Amino acid sequence: MSANSFGARDVLVSGGASYVIHRLDRLDGAMRLPYGLKVLAENLLRHEDGHAVTADQIRALAAWDPAAEPATEVQFTPARVLMQDFTGVPCIVDLAAMREAMVALGGDPAAINPLRPVELVIDHSVIADYFARPDAFDRNVELEYQRNRERYQFLRWGQQAFDNLRVVPPKTGIVHQVNIEHLARVVFAEDGQAFPDTLVGTDSHTTMVNGLGVLGWGVGGIEAEAAMLGQPMSMLLPQVIGVRLTGELPDGATATDLVLTIAELLRSHGVVGTFVEFCGPSLAQVPLANRATIGNMSPEYGCTCAIFPIDAETLAYLRLTGRTDEQVALVEAYAKEQGLWHEPDHEPVYSHVLDLDLATVVPSIAGPKRPQDRIPLDRAPQAFRAAVRGYLPADPAPVGLDESGAESFPASDPIAVTGDRPGDRPRAVPSAAEPGRRPSSKMPVALDTGETVELDHGAVVIAAITSCTNTSNPQVMLGAGLLARNAAERGLRPKPWVKTSLAPGSKVVMDYFDRAGVLSALRELGFDLVGYGCTTCIGNSGPLPEPVSRAINAGDLAVCSVLSGNRNFEGRIHPETKLNYLASPPLVVAYALAGSMDVNLAQDPLGTGTDGKPVFLRDIWPDSGEIDRAVAASLDPQMYVRDYADVFTGDERWQSLPVPAGDTFAWDPASTYVRRPPFFENLPATPEPLRDIEGARVLVQLGDSVTTDHISPAGAIKRDAPAGAYLREHGISPREFNSYGSRRGNHEVMIRGTFANIRLRNLLAPATEGGITRHLPDGERMSIYAAAQRYAAEGVPLLVIAGKEYGSGSSRDWAAKGTALLGVRAVLAESYERIHRSNLIGMGVLPLQFPPGQNATTLGLSGEEVYAIHGLAGDGELPEWVRVIATPADGTSREFDADVRIDTPSEADYYRHGGILSYVLRRIAAH
Structure with a gap:
């Protein structure tokens, strides 16, 4: 029970039920705060105990100075913890080891137990081994269980051994998409109280839920474990950067183009350690799915979170995704009562305000190794030719260069050209009139189909529709589906060296693909379902076809991946793709058709149609009206209700896994997956003094x-x-x-x-x-x-x-x-x-x-x-x-x-x- 020093405790009635709330308007200065700090203020009011959270902390938050450097410490207590399996398994391993250490220290091992809801989604383990075949999904899942049986048995033990731990089994979706579509409450109703849904997650892209107005961010598993065990999280009151949105996205620009533009804007401004908050006259016109995409990429901006306030668009999304009428009503009533509802004519006080006219957003990609290095689509070939110099032998003499281009880029400083020096803004690349010489080192490839092709620098060997960043967004996903339909009708196919894959973040995507009538076209172009998981975005892209791999290594080729993900760091996507580019799902399909980064999609043909005529991207790109109609006709709440009805149950394969018994885990000394960690061995009851x-x-x-x-x-x-x-x-x-x-x-x-x-x-x-x-x-x-x-x-x-x-x-x-x-x-x-x-x-x-x-x-x-x-x-x-x-x-x-x-x-x-x-x-x- 809160100490209630400010008399904030009150009652809210919604839907015939009464809830205890802690009113923000009882705290002088709270209503002027930005949205995210209001949520923090409520958190402090509710957890005030005079020790961890004091009245002085609350006063300091209410008196927040937007211009001040962060210096005031407060204690944030998240409502829940979210995990994925790559980071979740070591967390549960640590908790299991802590139970044993507790015995050694003379304590009760049962005291090591999550005190708040913990939800773990298994999404990082499936690998796209099989692709471009109807049975790819089933075969990849089979391999996933073979490889990860020990880990999954361990997680099932953890689900039984620890209170408040729920596990979403494989074959369900990606953690952040599952979070916004089902797990997120926006407003909690618990033990007669109503309060904002807040969380920390063991994945940096936990911030995707910011699009719903939920305050949360990524932390390391170490901090998350402490939060599970009831330890409040120490933080300094941050500066808050406002991003004022005006205008509207032009036709042809996608949420991905928008988020890459925001990444470039915020990285160039410098927002590390800040809260970012969106405001302005165009905020209400930003669809919830676009907000989630923007929130998702907060780590790429460097900020702690990138949050949108609650408004009518939030409620519409909650209804679409099958939340109950009672829950939607509570969210609306609570947000309006607490000043958390977006008022278009009110702009909070911010540390800085950046303006972004949505009308200036253009089709873009980002790369070759940082998500903030945005490249306008019509300048992609020039940027590629500049970047690729850094991946070629130290003295790439004119041998192997064709002479169709004009002057070359400065070989002495290839990194600076693309802005790869941290802290530097990306330099402009030459215009289309100065394309630079095109590096070439063609290698013949005899494919398993019997066809022989030539592979060169810049070849796109991976084209992956992947990652919750974009697969949570029906507009860009159906845009990709419609583009695939149009391409298939014209007789276009991906180049034979491209590994194509489709890995959506929830089963709902396949439902609306099917209803929209685009699933067969995606499959025709090789975008068969490979799994419900992160796959290529986390580096689980699977092996390239052996002939392609041999040619890359024999020719030391600088080949590329194109993915609809959020990360393209060096060595992450695939060990054989030296350059990696982020793009919208429709552009992923387009690059699969083009087969090379050295193609200008804005003016060069993607290929030749069955009528013998060149087909350009503009010929097959669906307009925004067609996409909107497809979204309206293909999605309904029952899809979400049905697909999430048994989200924690799992299939027969999951349920049949044998589960070890007991409150402490029986470590298998022969295991190469799960071993007792050494962190607590011989831990003394008190720490030793520090030494130089x-x-x-x-x-x-x-x-x-x-x-x-x-x-x-x-x-x-x-x-x-x-x-x-x-x-x-x-x-x-x-x-x-x-x-x-x-x-x-x-x-x-x-x-x-x-x-x-x-x-x-x-x-x-x-x-x-x-x-x-x-x-x-x-x-x-x-x-x-x-x-x-x-x-x-x-x-x-x-x-x-x-x-x-x-x-x-x-x-x-x-x-x-x-x-x-x-x-x-x-x-x-x-x-x-x-x-x-x-x-x-x-x-x-x-x-x-x-x-x-x-x-x-x-x-x-x-x-x-x-x-x-x-x-x-x-x-x-x-x-x-x-x-x-x-x-x-x-x-x-x-x-x-x-x-x-x-x-x-x-x-x-x-x-x-x-x-x-x-x-x-x-x-x-x-x-």
């Missing part, structure tokens, strides 16, 4: 924009990688390796996979890619894992040095867990993405930041020095900065101060305890 770091070596030295995919890849495990060697030693053949993501329940695999991304560039080992470093001082080259093991044997602590935006991308707790298990005591970076910095603290790794304007280069750090970090030792408060002493071989030390990026008192507590889970475990055991 002495005699440290740099394990890896990295540049800018190193993502969590670089640090802890989710995709394929290479045969000769340390993780592959471990699996082979345990009798696992390479064909059964599965992926890093699926093996996150086994720390032995994950520690060997840390920094193992095939595109990682470690400056300590120049002219190499992948998980390679040099052991110092002898300089011997070896795998990063082997070097860490040798340093551990020598008693040498380790550091990581990095540039800007370290740890951007997915909320991947293993990027921090693996770092800690390798023996890394501190990371020294120019700047951090929010989630990874938090995860490092959650694993007891110290995040340090170079002083403003300084980095390894300006300080002359080669990474070969011996390092000491002074100022940590003792039991007192953590310092705001520490002294770093770097001593090279000649003995002339360099000294500088580094900021300690432990930003709140709660984070300081976590660090002192060696991590958040140890902190929570000790607190629970002490009570």
